[in-house]
Amino acid sequence: MRRLFFALCLMFVAGGALAQVILSDDEIALALAHGPWPSEWRPDSSNRVSGLSKAVTLGEALFHDPILSRDGTMSCATCHVPENGFSDGLTRGQGRVALDRNTLSLWNLTQHRWFGWSGDTDNLWAQSMTPILNPREMGHDTESLKVALSSSPHVEAYEALFGRLDQHEGQTIAVNVSKALAAFQETLVTGVTPFDSFRLALENGDVVTAGLYPLAAQRGLRIFVGKGRCAVCHFGPAFTNGEFHDAGVPYFMAGAGVDQGRFGGLTALFASPYTLDGAFSDDPDRTGAWAVRGVQRLPNDFGLFRVPGLRNVALTGPYMHDGSLPDLHAVVRHYNEIDLERMHADGEAILRPLGLSDGEVNDLVSFLESLTEGR
Structure with missing residues (x-):
């Protein structure tokens, strides 16, 4: 009921400006899942000087x-x-x-x-x-x-x-x-962003603070967790699932052949003596080694690249593995106009044109910018 109240709540803030939380109950739940931030830190058991x-x-x-x-x-x-x-x-x-x-x-x-x-x-x-x-x-x-x-x-x-x-x-x-x-x-951790302040306000029932989050960013958040399907890959407190996907960016490089992406990465991983399962790990229990032991290299790993986190994303352009998209508007337009459709093994389309209007493109960019400190 508290979340439903947020979805319906209108309020006046300092100066008489109207503030509003426009998210539905389900959208608020999805917003809350992208936190809290910062996440709890634990030392790296494979590195005996971690945290010193x-x-x-x-x-x-x-x-x-x-x-x-x-x-x-x-x-x-x-x-x-x-x-x-x-x-x-x-x-x-x-x-x-x-x-x-x-x-x-x-x-x-x-x-x-x-x-x-x-x-x-x-x-x-x-x-x-x-x-x-x-x-x-x-x-x-x-x-x-x-x-x-x-x-x-x-x-x-x-x-x-x-x-x-x-x-x-x-x-x-x-x-x-x-x-x-x-x-x-390990100490390079981003700080609290406008989105985090909004999310915390939702969690704490602070309707005044939540209502100060710009409506453009709220509309962009609705797209992010909804029809934009961005949160399929960019979810959780760090805004990434940490895995590898086809972002519709060519992996043929002019004059440089083919970037094998995840397929080549796994070739290098399997040849490395420096994995969590190797002799240079300081962890006698080999915590985390299950991942390198269990991962398989498959032909469809060609052209897959890691999903980067989106915190402080407005500071880190240009974007994509080849740096081909100069700014966040270009990134959103890329996904909005993409002419490919790629399928998960279960047949669910993951890469397809978003069909956003110009206003919705701007709203989604506003939300992405709110994931950066000081914006």
Whole structure:
């Protein structure tokens, strides 16, 4: 009955402006399912320095230090720029050479089960290692990384966490550096957004605060959880199911062949020694290893890419794995005008034109913008 009251409630607020909650009972229930935020944090059992303040401090220092690139020209922050939502604002990333995919944001990584656009890692520290050892990105191998770290100002902090650096092999050092980086990245959590304030007001029965949420954003929320079907993939507090879908974006790249997407990611995952089921995990119980043990690589994994979370989404354009959509209006128009229809195994259409009017497109963008802090 409380939710039904919200759906019918009209009220006057300061200055005499009319405020209104226009959601139905069912729509309010769906809105409440996208929270609370922030979610409860738990340390990563596969990373023995997860949550340690000294590891966070070391990880942050390493994140901003170009010693993690072989030629000393770039740091993690070169591509994951804090002011750009820990992305780079480019269509596709730029390492030692131009890369094939858009640079993903680093917000809310603790909410993920798979990492990267294709899920080629199943934990954050392994993902942190990937660009360091990729010859197209930062370009180190394990021995050159050892040399670089050994002559850096980080030796004392490293040894306080992991022991004598000069007694470690290069591979061990690469894993330890990556675990410190992961400890820092775990702290990159988005704050409360206008949507969160609205949702909390609904939950607490605060009709005045709930009514201050803009009507355009409320209408956009109705589309998001309703006929837009956005919440099929972007659900829960982090606004992602963490899995892989066809977003109707071509995976044929001009001059670069085919991006295999999830299919190629699983090939890399199965070949990696750095999974939750591998020897470098610090978790004796191998918590979470069931995912990598059970996942299968299938032909229809071609062209599937991970569903990114939508928190702070207004800061992280351009969008899609190839960076082909410059802004949120372009993203909504892409789904509104798409000429494909893809089917789930059960026959339910998931990718189809939305058929929104221009006003509804603007409303949906208004809702998406409300998932960003300070909007």
